[in-house]
Amino acid sequence: MKKIYSVLVFILSLHLLMSTDCSGFHEEDIEVVPNKIKISLDNSKVYHVNDTITIYGRVSVKGFNVVSKDSVKMEGNPLFMISASKLLKNQSAYNLKYSLDKFKIISKDFQIDNYVNCPNSMLYNSATEDTGSKLFRYEVKLIPQETGDFLIYFDxxxxxxxIIKKQNILQSYPISDTNPMVWEACGNSSVKANLAEGDVFIEVK
Structure with missing residues (x-):
């Protein structure tokens, strides 16, 4: 998952190069790069079952056109994609399991999908355009249905x-692997990772 965005950028860049000829760029060659989605989340407290964890996102309706070197209106809203996992103790080989099913999810338009054969792993959300402020806005409410420590990952x-990330929580979930984070395998697939800037740990008591 943490490599998806980089792969997409590479593919789009490759497409741009392949579609260029000596006569210059054509309309179909235009590639618009979106700005980063700014995320707000109150993680200063301990949540409880049935509390609401609200994730707010906002991003300009304009992106950067790599051909004209100009700011232009986006044709569609940038992809909003997060994952949620529960931390597990007393498992020497892994300490995380994808766990979007442990939350009631409230959002205007969202979809839950699999990642590397693991169900309840990815949440995709569409934006609402705020024409007054010229922003795309996102809002996702996660309502935990059980206690535990959870990881929400933003790429x-x-x-x-x-945002307070509480990454020290991971120290309470040691495993034997050289990577500090390993997800329970789904079929033949296994996901391992080091701590990243986008890792936010949530406490639910």
């Missing part, structure tokens, strides 16, 4: 706005 398409 590098996001910019976290002074």
């Amino acid at each position: 590098d398409t996001f910019s976290l706005q002074n």
